[in-house]
Amino acid sequence: MLPIRTSRPALAAIALTVSLTACTAQAADGKPSGAGAGEAAAPPAKVTVMKKAAGSPVIVTASGGTLTAVRVADADGGDLKGRTGAGGTSWTSDRKAAPGTSYTVEVTSRTADGKESTTRSSFATPAPDKVNKVTLAPGKNTTVGIAHPLSIVFDLPVTKKADVERQLKVTTSNGTEGSWGWVKDYSGRDRADWRPREYWKPGTKVTLEADLDGTDSGGGWFVRDYRTGFTVGTAQIVKVDLDSHQLTLRRDGRTVRTIPVSGGTPGGDKRSWRGTAVLMAKEGTINMNSETVGLGDAYNKDVDYSMRLTWSGMYAHAAPWNAAYFGKANHSSGCIGMSDENAASFYASVNVGDPFEIKGRETKGTVAEGNGYGAWNLSWEQWKAKSALG
Numbered sequence: 001m002l003p004i005r006t007s008r009p010a011l012a013a014i015a016l017t018v019s020l021t022a023c024t025a026q027a028a029d030g031k032p033s034g035a036g037a038g039e040a041a042a043p044p045a046k047v048t049v050m051k052k053a054a055g056s057p058v059i060v061t062a063s064g065g066t067l068t069a070v071r072v073a074d075a076d077g078g079d080l081k082g083r084t085g086a087g088g089t090s091w092t093s094d095r096k097a098a099p100g101t102s103y104t105v106e107v108t109s110r111t112a113d114g115k116e117s118t119t120r121s122s123f124a125t126p127a128p129d130k131v132n133k134v135t136l137a138p139g140k141n142t143t144v145g146i147a148h149p150l151s152i153v154f155d156l157p158v159t160k161k162a163d164v165e166r167q168l169k170v171t172t173s174n175g176t177e178g179s180w181g182w183v184k185d186y187s188g189r190d191r192a193d194w195r196p197r198e199y200w201k202p203g204t205k206v207t208l209e210a211d212l213d214g215t216d217s218g219g220g221w222f223v224r225d226y227r228t229g230f231t232v233g234t235a236q237i238v239k240v241d242l243d244s245h246q247l248t249l250r251r252d253g254r255t256v257r258t259i260p261v262s263g264g265t266p267g268g269d270k271r272s273w274r275g276t277a278v279l280m281a282k283e284g285t286i287n288m289n290s291e292t293v294g295l296g297d298a299y300n301k302d303v304d305y306s307m308r309l310t311w312s313g314m315y316a317h318a319a320p321w322n323a324a325y326f327g328k329a330n331h332s333s334g335c336i337g338m339s340d341e342n343a344a345s346f347y348a349s350v351n352v353g354d355p356f357e358i359k360g361r362e363t364k365g366t367v368a369e370g371n372g373y374g375a376w377n378l379s380w381e382q383w384k385a386k387s388a389l390g
Contacts, residue, residue, distance in 0.1 A: 044117035045109035054099035054125040055216045058082070060091040062109045067091050068116065069108040074101050096214035099221045100127035130220035132156040136208070136228045138353065143233040145353030146201075147278045149373050150194040150208055150230075158182075158190040159218030161388035167212050170194050173205040181378075181386030183369040186311035195375045195383055199355065200232040233351055238279075238316075240336060242272060242360025245327045247316075247336065249349060256349075259342045260327025262319070264334040266362035272334050275366035277309040278373035279354045282347060288315075305343035309336075309356055310372040316356070318343035330362060 045065025049058070058072050058080060066088035072080040080103070082093040097103065102124040110116045137151040138144045150170060158164055165180050172178075178196040185191040194208075207229040212222035239248045242263040249257050264272035283306045304318040319337025326338060336358075338346065355376065367374035375383055 043111075044115065045111055047107050047109050047119050049105050049107070049121055049123075053097070054101070054128070054221065055096050055214055057096055058093040058103070058105070060105070060107055062089050062107075065109045065111040067107065068110050069106075071106045073104050073106075074098075095211065097125050098214035098223060099125050100223065101125050128221035128223065130156060132158075132217045132220035132222055134210070134212075134226060136226060138230045140228045141230065143231045143351070145279065145351045145355065146199040146232055146235050146237075147276070147355035147373070147376060148200075148230075148232075148353030149278075149375055150206060150228075151373065152192045152210070153185050153187070154190045154192075154217065155220075156217060157219030158192075160216060161190075161192075163215060164212070164217055165192065165388045167210060167215050168192070168194075169209040169211070171207045171209070173203075174201060176200065176204055176206075179384045179387050180389075181369070181375060181383050182388060183375070183386065185370045186372070191370060193369075193373070193375055197380050199235070199237075202232055202235045204232040206230055206232070233353075236349075236351065236354045238350065238354055238356040240356055240358040240360075242274075242330055242358065242362065245325075245329065247338070247346075249346065257346075259338050259346060261316075261336050261338045262322050262325040262328070262332050263330040263336055263360060264332050264363070265330055269364070270333045271362060271364035272330070272332075272336065272358065272360065273310060273312075273314055273365060273367045273371075274358050274360055274363035275374065276376035277314065277356045277358060277367045278376070279350055279352050279356065280308045280310075280372050281352060282307055282350070283315075288313075304340065305347040307347060307350065308372075310367060310374075312371050316343075316346075330360075 043064070046063045048061045050061070060067065060070050067084055070082065070091040072082070072093055080093040080095050082091050084091045102122065104120065104122045106118065106120050108116055108118045133155045135153040138148055161182055168180065170178065176196045178194050180192050180194050183191050183193060208227065210226040213225045215222045235252050237250045239250065240261065245261055245263070247259045247261045248255055264270045285302055285304045286306045288303045289300045306315050306317040308315055314334055316336040318340045319332060319335070320340050322331055322337045323339060325331040366377050369375050369378065
């Protein structure tokens with residue numbers, strides 16, 4: 001049997017931006033597929049892998065043939081999915097290459113006369129200098145009130161807000177209209193909230209797909225994706241009238257109870273905020289110290305049935321020491337106080353995410369967007385304008 005002769009063109013190096021190994025498909029008898037004994041195999045297609053920095057898609061091109069299969073996988077076996085362009089001579093990954101990640105690339109190409117060859121290579125992206133992480137609210141698989149936004153707080157600054165926002169996908173079970181808006185959290189960190197145009201409809205299921213891995217925030221790289229979801233519960237609204245010193249709980253459009261309360265003392269920093277505040281957390285019994293909110297040594301005590309409304313320290317809670325003022329006058333240090341009995345039953349009735357719609361002449365201003373969840377104090381047009389995507 002004569003030895004198979006291979007011409008120099010078949011041994012030519014394939015030009016790649018990263019090192020590749022070319023393989024020619026073999027027939028069962030050991031001869032190059034489609035080539036008889038003594039025939040020179042046609043040169044394979046020239047495949048180029050355009051290896052770019054983290055934050056860019058992986059691009060594969062072929063000349064002298066077309067791409068029939070491309071696989072880009074990380075060290076954990078996860079694939080960068082992609083699509084072939086018109087004519088079959090290019091392939092682009094849907095996702096960006098992530099920082100600090102090793103990839104293997106396997107490409108099968110075909111020449112015009114039907115000959116296939118496979119090339120394999122690998123590359124790694126540099127590790128990021130800074131990694132950005134997020135805190136999501138509400139928690140995964142929770143049930144919340146009709147005013148709770150989907151909220152993302154970022155550990156590091158986000159200067160490329162549009163790039164980040166493009167990677168955030170919100171899906172609702174009933175096609176709820178909503179928009180992202182960027183605010184400065186009370187902590188000073190960047191925050192993005194997704195608020196519906198109007199209060200959520202009860203029963204709405206909300207999911208977030210944050211495909212952030214490989215995205216540069218401008219203050220640091222994301223090195224993972226995030227997923228979360230929650231359900232909207234009962235339609236409850238808490239209306240607080242500090243002029244009449246009454247709190248009213250409405251459920252499904254009906255008043256279910258009214259409670260006498262006392263709000264912040266008029267004439268100074270002890271006044272309450274007005275506008276819509278969202279119940280952020282039911283914190284139970286906590287220690288409240290006036291020095292932590294800039295009110296000197298006015299108080300330092302344990303407070304029962306504490307329901308947080310703002311980061312700046314406004315709560316609804318039991319305030320038995322203020323009993324003489326319930327339903328009559330505002331005489332607190334900014335919180336909405338009520339009797340122990342009323343606080344206990346009210347605490348059991350409300351849900352995180354319920355809106356508190358507060359009004360009163362003797363207040364110190366409207367709850368800001370980042371001071372808790374104050375987005376509802378902006379009109380829909382004002383809120384949409386806070387999106388980085390216009």
